[in-house]
Amino acid sequence: MAANPMSQFNVYRIGPEIKVGDIDISFTNASLFMVISTITILLIFNFGAKRNSVIPSKIQLLGELSYSFISKMISDTAGSKAKPYFSFIFSLFMFVLFCNMLGMIPYTFTVTSHIIVTFVLAAFIFIGVTIIGFIKHGFGYLKLFVPSGVPMVLLPLIVIIEIISYLSRPISLSVRLFANMMAGHTMMKVFGSFVVSLGIVGGWLPLSFSVALTGLEILVAFLQAYVFAILTCIYLNDALNLHH
Amino acid sequence: MFKQIIFKSLVVYFLSVNLIQAAESGGMPQLDPEFWYSQIFWLVITFGILYLVLSKIILPKISDNLEIRKSQVLDNLELAEKQRNDSEAKLKEFDNIILKSKIEAKNLFNESRQKLLNDINKKKEKLDEEIDKELKIVEAEIEELKNKSPEKINKIAIETSTDLINQLIGASVNNSSITAIVTDVSNKNKTL
Numbered sequence: 247m248a249a250n251p252m253s254q255f256n257v258y259r260i261g262p263e264i265k266v267g268d269i270d271i272s273f274t275n276a277s278l279f280m281v282i283s284t285i286t287i288l289l290i291f292n293f294g295a296k297r298n299s300v301i302p303s304k305i306q307l308l309g310e311l312s313y314s315f316i317s318k319m320i321s322d323t324a325g326s327k328a329k330p331y332f333s334f335i336f337s338l339f340m341f342v343l344f345c346n347m348l349g350m351i352p353y354t355f356t357v358t359s360h361i362i363v364t365f366v367l368a369a370f371i372f373i374g375v376t377i378i379g380f381i382k383h384g385f386g387y388l389k390l391f392v393p394s395g396v397p398m399v400l401l402p403l404i405v406i407i408e409i410i411s412y413l414s415r416p417i418s419l420s421v422r423l424f425a426n427m428m429a430g431h432t433m434m435k436v437f438g439s440f441v442v443s444l445g446i447v448g449g450w451l452p453l454s455f456s457v458a459l460t461g462l463e464i465l466v467a468f469l470q471a472y473v474f475a476i477l478t479c480i481y482l483n484d485a486l487n488l489h490h
Numbered sequence: 491m492f493k494q495i496i497f498k499s500l501v502v503y504f505l506s507v508n509l510i511q512a513a514e515s516g517g518m519p520q521l522d523p524e525f526w527y528s529q530i531f532w533l534v535i536t537f538g539i540l541y542l543v544l545s546k547i548i549l550p551k552i553s554d555n556l557e558i559r560k561s562q563v564l565d566n567l568e569l570a571e572k573q574r575n576d577s578e579a580k581l582k583e584f585d586n587i588i589l590k591s592k593i594e595a596k597n598l599f600n601e602s603r604q605k606l607l608n609d610i611n612k613k614k615e616k617l618d619e620e621i622d623k624e625l626k627i628v629e630a631e632i633e634e635l636k637n638k639s640p641e642k643i644n645k646i647a648i649e650t651s652t653d654l655i656n657q658l659i660g661a662s663v664n665n666s667s668i669t670a671i672v673t674d675v676s677n678k679n680k681t682l
Contacts, residue, residue: 252518257525269527276525277532284536288543295551300562306555313552333545340544341537362526363533428520 251435255359255428276363279355283344291340312340316475323476324483331482338367339475346427346467350460358470359427361420368420371478379485390484419477426470430463640676647672 259272294309302310316336320328328335342358349356357363379387391408392401437459440452648668655661655668 255519257519257522257529269531270525271528271531272525273532274525274528276529277536280532280536284540287540288548291544291548291552295548295555298555298558300559302559309552310556313549313556333549334541336549337537337541337544341540357533359520360529361520362529366530366533367537424520428518 251432251439254355254431254435257355257360275355276357276360279345279348279357283341283348283357286348287340287344312336319472319476320479323479325487327486328479328482335475335478335482338371338478339471342367342423342474343468343471346471347464349427349431350464350467356427356431358423359431361424364420364424365416367474368416368423371419371481372416375478375481375485378482379488382486383488386488387485389488415481419474423470423474426466430459430466434459434463644669644672644676647676 257274257276259274260278261273263270264272290305291309291312293305295306297303297306299306313336316339317332320332320335324331345357348354349359376387379390383389391405391412393404393408396404434456437452437456441449441456444452648665651668651672652665
């Protein structure tokens with residue numbers, strides 16, 4: 247079982263089976279790591295927000311730097327109108343980041359390596375952004391699909407392409423995160439099993455590769471959280487400021 | 491470049507072998523819908539709590555902290571600027587005071603020098619006067635003595651000459667004739 251690189255993605259029940267009607271909502275290892283991520287984020291930022299000194303402590307600095315980092319990201323990509331959605335994007339970024347990062351610890355479970363989790367997040371963002379767009383612009387939001395300055399001949403084609411690209415947003419958003427996390431963790435597992443199978447004679451190469459891969463995966467974990475958040479900002483920007 | 495391609499294809503091969511093995515032994519657990527509802531449910535719960543706590547409690551605090559720090563830093567800068575201006579003004583005042591006191595000291599010095607010079611001059615004049623007076627008295631005395639001395643000399647000369655004549659020739663000579671001779675001689679001397 248340990249040799250199977252996909253077994254790390256298995257979800258299993260922790261504790262009793264909980265059923266609401268026909269739906270199974272038992273507490274699983276995935277739920278456990280969602281809870282751990284949430285608690286970690288809340289603890290870190292709670293300590294980071296607690297005391298206020300002119301020269302911040304390390305944990306306070308962490309909180310404030312994250313705050314200004316995301317606030318700058320939002321204002322750069324979506325402008326000042328996106329201020330009300332700051333908390334959501336902050337939570338989103340932190341949730342994805344901490345799920346990714348906690349997944350880098352051996353023997354943990356990576357919540358974001360499950361398509362259903364990333365898809366629910368992406369679908370929520372997609373639906374939310376669409377609703378915001380329609381609230382802000384009414385049916386004028388449909389102008390998003392009609393770029394200006396396109397020859398009349400090409401217009402039907404362009405509109406179809408735009409609609410398809412718009413509708414594929416949740417899929418691309420969710421699959422990007424899920425595939426990155428799954429591929430990275432699978433690779434690490436595969437190279438780890440190479441180290442074991444090649445033994446002390448030939449195991450050094452995959453081991454060194456594994457070390458390099460760990461660094462890369464930490465980078466990817468951060469980058470994917472960042473990409474997830476910034477794409478959310480860009481979609482939000484489309485909904486808030488109709489530029490086309 | 492070539493090595494890299496070989497290496498990459500090897501990696502892909504091993505990966506695909508592993509993935510195929512995995513697929514054979516049950517496939518990707520991600521695509522098994524058994525726990526999908528549970529994951530959705532717990533995602534909504536945890537993310538909801540995270541969002542609520544962050545947006546209602548923690549983020550406003552951090553934002554406040556940042557604002558407070560910003561205003562505090564601005565205040566401090568302002569205060570520092572003010573204090574700098576104050577100290578500059580004080581420095582100027584201090585310089586002025588030093589300049590003033592220097593001038594004053596100069597004045598005082600000059601005044602006292604003048605006073606001293608005056609005093610010295612006065613005393614000098616007084617001394618000069620006194621010296622002049624003394625000199626005049628002394629000169630008068632000398633004059634008197636001078637005036638009196640020829641008579642005395644004549645007298646002495648007459649006496650000595652009478653004595654000499656007396657001893658030489660043993661006879662007293664008429665005083666008046668001697669006197670006449672002496673006065674004559676002394677007059678001759680005077681004219682000489």
